[in-house]
Amino acid sequence: MLAVDEGLYALRVGEIGGASGTLSGVDFPIAQVSAPFAEDGESLEIVASFPRRGSWLGREGGTVIIRSPAGGGHIIVTAYGHAEQPTVPL
Numbered sequence: 001m002l003a004v005d006e007g008l009y010a011l012r013v014g015e016i017g018g019a020s021g022t023l024s025g026v027d028f029p030i031a032q033v034s035a036p037f038a039e040d041g042e043s044l045e046i047v048a049s050f051p052r053r054g055s056w057l058g059r060e061g062g063t064v065i066i067r068s069p070a071g072g073g074h075i076i077v078t079a080y081g082h083a084e085q086p087t088v089p090l
Contacts, residue, residue, distance in 0.1 A: 004044070005072040013061040018081040020059070029081040031057045033064045035073060042069040 016029040033055045035044035046055055048065040055064070066075060 002075045002077070003072065004066070004068045004075060006068050006070050008047075009066045009068065011064045011066055011075065011077075013057050013064070013077065015061050016057070016059050016079055016081075019085050021082040023083075027058065029059055029079060031061070031077060031079045033057065033066075034076050034078070035066075036076060038073065042071065042073075044068050044073040044075055 011033065013031055013033070016031055018029040021028045033046065033049075035046070037043060045067045046064055047067050049055065049057070050063050051060065052058060052062060057064070
């Protein structure tokens, strides 16, 4: 989880390591960039992404453009890998 102030941000996610695989048509490893729900309705907004559209990034990583409202907010980056792969220490 990453705290950000009000503004427009470009979040760059590098290549995602780990063993490759496919489960239910989804290629792994993969990452998702998301914003937690804000009770006041003023949560962060993902306004663009590259090379994919939306909040999912493939093994190659990518860039996500985020708009943070007045007062700032939080962003969550979650990486998913093969179920049998050991976790990587942070």
